[in-house]
Amino acid sequence: VTLDGETIIGAEQEIGYLHRCFEKSCETHTYQQAIPFTDRLNYCSAIINNVGYCMAVEKLLGIEAPPRAQHVRLMLSEFMRIADHLVCIGTNLVDMGALTNFWYLFQPREEIYGLIEACCGARLLPSYLRIGGLAVDVPADFLEKSQRLVNMMPKFIDDVDKLVSRNKIFLDRVVGVAPISAEDAIDFGFTGPCLRACGVPYDVRKASPYLGYETYDWDVPIAEGGDTYARYLVRMEEMRQSLRILQQAIDRGLPPGPVMVDNPYVALPPISKVYNEMESLIYHFKLIMHGIQPPVGETYFQVEGGNGELGFYIVSDGTKNPYRVRCRPPCFAIYRAFARMITGQTIPDAIAALGSLNIIAGELDH
Amino acid sequence: VSTLTRYSAIPYTGPAPTNREPYTPVDAAKMDARGAELAAKLSVQQETGQDLPTLVVSKDRIVDVLRALKDEHKFTMPLDLFGVDYPRRRQRFDVVYQLYSIEGNERVRLKVPLGEGESLPTSLPVYKGFDWFEREAYDMFGIRFDGHPNLRRIPASTTKTATSSASPSTSAPRIRRRTARCAS
Numbered sequence: 001v002t003l004d005g006e007t008i009i010g011a012e013q014e015i016g017y018l019h020r021c022f023e024k025s026c027e028t029h030t031y032q033q034a035i036p037f038t039d040r041l042n043y044c045s046a047i048i049n050n051v052g053y054c055m056a057v058e059k060l061l062g063i064e065a066p067p068r069a070q071h072v073r074l075m076l077s078e079f080m081r082i083a084d085h086l087v088c089i090g091t092n093l094v095d096m097g098a099l100t101n102f103w104y105l106f107q108p109r110e111e112i113y114g115l116i117e118a119c120c121g122a123r124l125l126p127s128y129l130r131i132g133g134l135a136v137d138v139p140a141d142f143l144e145k146s147q148r149l150v151n152m153m154p155k156f157i158d159d160v161d162k163l164v165s166r167n168k169i170f171l172d173r174v175v176g177v178a179p180i181s182a183e184d185a186i187d188f189g190f191t192g193p194c195l196r197a198c199g200v201p202y203d204v205r206k207a208s209p210y211l212g213y214e215t216y217d218w219d220v221p222i223a224e225g226g227d228t229y230a231r232y233l234v235r236m237e238e239m240r241q242s243l244r245i246l247q248q249a250i251d252r253g254l255p256p257g258p259v260m261v262d263n264p265y266v267a268l269p270p271i272s273k274v275y276n277e278m279e280s281l282i283y284h285f286k287l288i289m290h291g292i293q294p295p296v297g298e299t300y301f302q303v304e305g306g307n308g309e310l311g312f313y314i315v316s317d318g319t320k321n322p323y324r325v326r327c328r329p330p331c332f333a334i335y336r337a338f339a340r341m342i343t344g345q346t347i348p349d350a351i352a353a354l355g356s357l358n359i360i361a362g363e364l365d366h
Numbered sequence: 367v368s369t370l371t372r373y374s375a376i377p378y379t380g381p382a383p384t385n386r387e388p389y390t391p392v393d394a395a396k397m398d399a400r401g402a403e404l405a406a407k408l409s410v411q412q413e414t415g416q417d418l419p420t421l422v423v424s425k426d427r428i429v430d431v432l433r434a435l436k437d438e439h440k441f442t443m444p445l446d447l448f449g450v451d452y453p454r455r456r457q458r459f460d461v462v463y464q465l466y467s468i469e470g471n472e473r474v475r476l477k478v479p480l481g482e483g484e485s486l487p488t489s490l491p492v493y494k495g496f497d498w499f500e501r502e503a504y505d506m507f508g509i510r511f512d513g514h515p516n517l518r519r520i521p522a523s524t525t526k527t528a529t530s531s532a533s534p535s536t537s538a539p540r541i542r543r544r545t546a547r548c549a550s
Contacts, residue, residue, distance in 0.1 A: 015521050016520060016521030016522055019521040019522055023506075059391070059417070060389055062392070184494075186443050187442070187443075187444070187493060187495055188494055188495040189443055189445060189493075189495030189496075200468065202468055207471050294389065295388060295389040295390075296388050296389060297388055297389025297390075297415075298389070298416070298417075299389065299417050300417060300418060300473075300475070309445065311445070311464075313448070313464075315450060316389065324451075326446070326448045326450075326462075328445060328446040328464075332498060332499070332502075333444075333495050333498075333499075336495065336497055336498045364521075365521045366521065
């Protein structure tokens, strides 16, 4: 930043400290092996990245995960979105000196990771999804665990809401800070909560529904002004909307059936069959050695990530390795506008604004 | 039907993997129709059989086409810009643009084929949001965007300080030969 007294008159962002060649690494791995890399894009909502990548490959293969897997994917996506927003708001408030809220918000986040752990054993970077479904079935008490979470979550959100939303100190720090107009936001390629904070109701889940989001009753929250306060309000409301979706999903119950597609060219056969049947052993060998081989072509699939539109563009040359994987990270477009947003503001404003954009370096730098 | 499927104990009756065969998206016909409509209006070529309306534009016309798409067809949001490398092709690179129209809720994909060492004009006058995406394509593939005000490497810019203004010739990344097979 360049300062004139305490006012920022010029700024420049430098990124790349967490560049790990995600796109290039995918080209030397099989389609399944790339899933753990996608976890590390937005590590606050890892499962949404898994969903985006797996559904892009499934689109290329022309297959669809079974209903049970889709239902679990949707529920975990919403839990992850809440976790993402909890981290964003929590750390944003810590940056502004409101430490109490951090503890209030990180407790439900911890519980969400407990649920993910019950599903697959891992917490932060679960790699729970597979192309064609899920790695393993959810535990028997998955819905009860989810219901407990959905019941306890509003209390924590309301506590923070009461502490912060009309707090004079907080409002002084955020209202009118680092605003961006709707036209500029669109022109910079903003998506997700940051765009909706400018009053543009664009949400991938409504615009091009996947996983059956169109069958749920929920609203897209928007706010006016595009400032830091608007982004905070949108995220708070989005968590409540996610809870609405989750409550409906729990009420519908998990569809019975398998969690992996019935396609031996995509799904590994069960281990008992691998040991006892020749054909299954061959399928297993073929999948491990030669991988999933989609048809030649290219495809793009987008999901609504924690920060906005997360898209995967995959080029297949018919071999076991993707020819090109391109990730469209929402942060990349959003962070570009940061310098412009904070010019004319002060250093404390820049800190509040940065937290509200929810920049995830893993995603930003690939 | 392959031997594997015929004698399998797994009750699978779907098709065998169709690798080496072209991928046909389910909504290809609809997308092709929309692509043909756009291609006729903008008098550019079209690539069929894609999951999005896909236009193939020459590098000389790309800025005009982008401007027409933004102003006349309401593709106001720049979503993505990246390079794809096909080393065995005569025109080695594809620069792919993806745009979104909030009003029409539709997407469009543009491809600019580019030979090795060629450059194309920057799209910044039309879409501010493509700034970093162009810098990224430059960093990853060495694709130059003429007229870009600040064409420095990103995200691998950490070797130089943010304020240094290295000349493009010294900061241009080396292009590595790849051995992978290419699709076309």
